[in-house]
Amino acid sequence: MEDVMIHNLVKTYNKQTVKAVNDVSLTVRKGELFGLIGPDGAGKSSIFRILTTLMLPDSGLASVCGLDIRKDYKKIRRIAGYMPGKFSLYQDLTVEENLHFFAAVFLTTVRENYDLVKDIYEQIEPFKTRRAGDLSGGMKQKLALCCALIHRPTILFLDEPTTGVDAVSRKEFWEMLKRLKEQGITIMVSTPYMDEAKLCDRIGLLQAGSIMSVDSPDQIIRNYPHRLFAVKAEGMSRLQQVLRQSMIIKSCYSFGDYHHVTLQEETLKTIDGSELTERLTNVLKQSGFIDVEVKSITPGIEDCFIDLMKQS
Amino acid sequence: MNEDVVIKTDKLTKRFGNFIATNEISFEVYAGEIFGFLGANGAGKTTAIKMLCGLLAPSSGQATIAGYDIYRQTEKIKQNIGYMSQKFSLYEDLTVMENIRFFGGIYGLKARELREKSIELVETLGLESESNKLVGSIPLGWKQKLAFSVAIIHQPKIVFLDEPTGGVDPITRRQFWDMIYRAADRGITIFVTTHYMDEAEYCNRISIMVDGSIRALDTPYKLKQQFAAQSMDEVFFELARGGKKAE
Numbered sequence: 001m002e003d004v005m006i007h008n009l010v011k012t013y014n015k016q017t018v019k020a021v022n023d024v025s026l027t028v029r030k031g032e033l034f035g036l037i038g039p040d041g042a043g044k045s046s047i048f049r050i051l052t053t054l055m056l057p058d059s060g061l062a063s064v065c066g067l068d069i070r071k072d073y074k075k076i077r078r079i080a081g082y083m084p085g086k087f088s089l090y091q092d093l094t095v096e097e098n099l100h101f102f103a104a105v106f107l108t109t110v111r112e113n114y115d116l117v118k119d120i121y122e123q124i125e126p127f128k129t130r131r132a133g134d135l136s137g138g139m140k141q142k143l144a145l146c147c148a149l150i151h152r153p154t155i156l157f158l159d160e161p162t163t164g165v166d167a168v169s170r171k172e173f174w175e176m177l178k179r180l181k182e183q184g185i186t187i188m189v190s191t192p193y194m195d196e197a198k199l200c201d202r203i204g205l206l207q208a209g210s211i212m213s214v215d216s217p218d219q220i221i222r223n224y225p226h227r228l229f230a231v232k233a234e235g236m237s238r239l240q241q242v243l244r245q246s247m248i249i250k251s252c253y254s255f256g257d258y259h260h261v262t263l264q265e266e267t268l269k270t271i272d273g274s275e276l277t278e279r280l281t282n283v284l285k286q287s288g289f290i291d292v293e294v295k296s297i298t299p300g301i302e303d304c305f306i307d308l309m310k311q312s
Numbered sequence: 313m314n315e316d317v318v319i320k321t322d323k324l325t326k327r328f329g330n331f332i333a334t335n336e337i338s339f340e341v342y343a344g345e346i347f348g349f350l351g352a353n354g355a356g357k358t359t360a361i362k363m364l365c366g367l368l369a370p371s372s373g374q375a376t377i378a379g380y381d382i383y384r385q386t387e388k389i390k391q392n393i394g395y396m397s398q399k400f401s402l403y404e405d406l407t408v409m410e411n412i413r414f415f416g417g418i419y420g421l422k423a424r425e426l427r428e429k430s431i432e433l434v435e436t437l438g439l440e441s442e443s444n445k446l447v448g449s450i451p452l453g454w455k456q457k458l459a460f461s462v463a464i465i466h467q468p469k470i471v472f473l474d475e476p477t478g479g480v481d482p483i484t485r486r487q488f489w490d491m492i493y494r495a496a497d498r499g500i501t502i503f504v505t506t507h508y509m510d511e512a513e514y515c516n517r518i519s520i521m522v523d524g525s526i527r528a529l530d531t532p533y534k535l536k537q538q539f540a541a542q543s544m545d546e547v548f549f550e551l552a553r554g555g556k557k558a559e
Contacts, residue, residue, distance in 0.1 A: 136353065164507065165507070166507055168553055169353060237493055256509070257513040305482055
């Protein structure tokens, strides 16, 4: 069963001059942790705002848990939890007051659903009398998640919950999502961090309003059409220049302490696969590089994203 | 690399009441260096940067920025640095050209110099056809490249980049780093914060702040050796996980 169905969704702004969502179709299955991956301006927030019935699309269909976003918007609002990208709780209410307020708005109590938020709320409970506006970024994020959960939603929409958050806190946040998923809540989450993609069951790669691919992270990686090499040598900046100018190289991008490199089709045809790393190493040594290291690697989601961006 | 010291701090400290945001940090940054300034949220990075830019008076300790004293010569410091962040970079409701002229003027360029520079800058970025468009209407990637170019329009000694690549697509993010390298080649010192751990690898040296103190400072290579780690991600995780005082 599908908890989110989107079909040919289109949303434009500014008298149709800006296409924020361009013919997007995808589904999110019940109980799934689905990631919408893409940079700012890709259309992630627009899709969330349409699904949470805060905004209507220009055209296309969308439903949440079988409910139509146009006809059944009131019902969707009761069963969906939503954490917007921008911190949207009441800054001048305390931690505790915010939580009770959101429970009351959804005609329930904190006590009734406490088991669901307990793990997360306990981390901010020492500050329950502090105003939400005075919390640190990490704590605001936890409180917002509690408030989105307090009416025990069937489905949770989280718009960029980890943007601007450090690597350690991001890992903690994804741990929390994993535990919520185990409780059977369907989660749709967006992020600009490609490394978070692998923590989702399935992902949609979104760029400039269009979906480039929807699949499991593993499958997207298996679909990567090139052989990929990681290359390193003394003088990485010069190495990149040399690689980019080389006739046999198709692409070269920095990835941490390596450059990721693909080769031209013709080169791949003429050279036996197993000899490629050796050939590449020798070419670079002849160009005067020292400490050359070349290895064949499996791509990551970011490699796939870059490749799909260039195809489109 | 030129070994001239352009940032030097000695036990630089900032207290807010009982809370010590930045606790006796001492380090040096050399001319033309790309210096990565990392730390978890709340580790004290922003407070430190504000002091280094001459925007916030320290509680104690010493520092010189581009040779100027952090207590007495803050105006001189401001003339010799550039600043750009993801959150605030350009005015959305001014055009590309208006932003360049505005910031160029603020950074103290003379009228003629500014005219030449702004034309040159628009050309280099390939923004000729966009120069009269509102900045709010151009794509984020372009905005960030423009913001960086504007931050170094006056050829400052140091440019401070506070999460400059947050939210931009992976290709633009790499083009942005190409621009950083080119600026560093021209002798501009780069002081940069980021949450992308792969970008930490692109820095010449990195410091990692935990709970107000600098816990590690070295080249990415040596830090990985020191922590027996495969990646900067692991190094960061090892250090930052130990921190997390009551927020």
